[in-house]
Amino acid sequence: MTKPEVIIIGGGLAGLCCAMRLSESEVPCLLLEASDAVGGRVRTDVFDGFRLDRGFQVFLTAYPEAQRVLTSSALRLRPFYPGANVFYEDKFHRVADPLKRPLDSWRTVFSAVGTLGDKVRIGALRQRLQQQSIESIWNAKERTILNILSTEGFSPTIIDRFFRPFWGGVFLDPALHTSGRMFEFVFKMFAEGDVAIPEQGMEMIPRYLAQQLKPDTIRVGAWVRHIEDQTITLASGERLSAPNIVVATDGTTAYQLLGGTVCPPPQAWRAVTTLYFSANVSPLSEPVLCLNGEGKGLVNHLAVLSDVSPAYAPSGAALISVTVLGNPPIPDSELKDRVKTELKRWFGIRPVRRWRHLKTYRIFQAQPEPLVTREPPKLRDGLYVCGDFRQNASINGAMESGRIAAEAVLKDIRREMVMVEAAP
Ligand SMILES: Cc1cc2nc3c(=O)[nH]c(=O)nc-3n(C[C@H](O)[C@H](O)[C@H](O)COP(=O)(O)OP(=O)(O)OC[C@H]3O[C@@H](n4cnc5c(N)ncnc54)[C@H](O)[C@@H]3O)c2cc1C
Structure with missing residues (x-):
């Protein structure tokens, strides 16, 4: 392949989307993935x-x-059914999305999972978030999910029987102490589309992204051990260099490769x-x-x-x-x-x-x-970082952070080209 202008370390969704954006602008890049296939946490x-x-x-x-x-x-x-079956007191109770399944929702208005008022409040929260832009959700003051649900007036019954297992399952946090901004963003996504799985498994997502790249863009089994200036050393001892390096590993590995002064690790x-x-x-x-x-x-x-x-x-x-x-x-x-x-x-x-x-x-x-950070990708000239830990912990956050890192690289490459052309 042409000598890469950019080396990307890590073939999860962030690294793949970074490579895709660079390829769209015809910037030659090489993606190094440590494991046997791309996908990272989506395999x-x-x-x-x-x-x-x-x-x-x-x-x-x-x-x-x-x-x-x-x-x-x-x-x-x-797609999944837009709602859930809640097991409580030896039987299942249906909770349905009032706009996508109004009839089911009406039938379950008096179910043991929440009050009629709770169902009205779900509709109101849904409407508020559908009207709000994603940017304004991210820019809002941070609160916990529990704080939002209590402020909106939801009963302890619906919080414990429905929201806690549902949102606790989404954010792996049954205490619901997770970022309220993340909750509002994902709630909006649930309201505005389907919850789905690809026919052949979640790995179809990274595989599709990889198929959009030129075949020699990706190298699997390439574990990066060390970065020094613009040179990367693989576990095999092989050394590779490029004017631009994007670290697209998980947050803990990025911290190990880059050091704490340039890249804070996830807290947990x-x-x-x-x-x-x-x-x-x-x-x-x-x-x-x-x-x-x-x-x-x-x-x-x-x-x-x-x-x-x-x-x-x-x-x-x-x-x-x-x-x-x-x-x-x-x-x-x-x-x-x-x-x-x-x-x-x-x-x-x-x-x-x-x-x-x-x-x-x-x-x-x-x-x-934390689940939401929104950190800029550039660490110094020629060194960038992306991944869900720099944006937000989701498929969308990882993809977005990869694109943002690629755009930061492209901006610097273009600026350098202008400077070279302008030089006497
Ligand atoms: C069980 C589970 C459930 C989830 N549920 C959802 C959900 O329902 N909806 C949702 O939106 N999100 C969900 N997520 C979160 C989402 O999957 C992640 O946020 C996203 O996939 C992270 O992508 P990434 O590219 O930032 O990181 P990763 O996927 O971690 O990719 C990093 C890549 O870097 C590679 N790498 C690491 N070290 C090196 C090295 N030294 N050299 C070379 N390569 C290296 C790794 O092998 C990996 O491929 C879930 C995650 C998990 C694990």
Whole structure:
């Protein structure tokens, strides 16, 4: 390939979107990815014919940055039902999005999950956020989710039975102490589009991005050990140089490569555990998220992914994904049994007993704290950084930070070209 003008370290969504933006402007770049494929935290394993995302996650079709870089038809997105089933007092209660499913919503107006007033308040919050621009959400004063929900007047019942498992599951924080700006942004995204998964797994997202790049742009199995000035040293000892380097790793690695003075590390990481089970028959038969509204137990939420996209399971089988928040200090063998015991109350003893455990993923570094930072990408001339930890911890935040870093590089390259042309 032509000698790269830019070397990007890390092939997650941030690094890929950075490479895409540079390629759009025909700036030659080389992306170095340490692992065996691109995707970073968005990967899917094929196991026994099942597609197992590395941790349950979903794509929101309203994400503006994703709309810029992805073609939803290429991902063949499969939507979830716009609402949830909340398990409480031995049965499921339906909570439906009042605008997308008005009839369902009306039918469940007096369900045990919240008061009529709560449902009116959900509609009002939805309307307020739909009218507000994304920029004004980010520029608002920071509050916690709990603070916003209390100020809006939601009852403790709906907070504990619905918001806590739902938003606790989105932000891996059942205490709801997460950034209210992040909550309002994601709430707006839920309101303005679908919650979906790509037909063949979440990894279709990074794969699609990689396909938009020239084949020799990406090198996998290239673990960067050291950066000095404009030279990178790989674990193999190979050295590579470029006038511009973009570090697009996770925040902790970026800090290790760059040092604290130029790049503050995430203060902490939020963890999550996803267990996959197979069954002969789906316990749900509809693409709906099920929440634990009881305020106790290990399970936070469950979805039958093959009901959302049948390609997640081989024919004649169902794929069940169960999410436990954090990293429970219980061995995997015991965890799967305890999760099944809990779910026997949800779906009956006999069917759950037949479920086969496929795999457990413990993701220690799922989301960096704080979830919202919005830090500029340029560290010094020729050195830039991007990733969800520089913008916000989401698919959209990672993609956006990659594009912003690329635009900072492009601005500097153009400025240098003008200076060279102007020189006597
Ligand atoms: C379980 C889970 C659930 C989630 N759920 C959602 C969700 O539902 N919706 C949502 O919007 N977001 C969700 N997220 C967050 C979202 O996936 C991340 O914010 C986003 O993928 C981060 O992308 P990134 O490119 O910033 O970082 P990463 O994905 O971490 O990419 C960094 C890349 O750098 C590579 N790398 C690291 N060190 C080196 C090195 N030394 N040399 C070369 N390469 C290196 C890594 O291998 C990796 O590929 C979830 C995340 C997880 C883990």
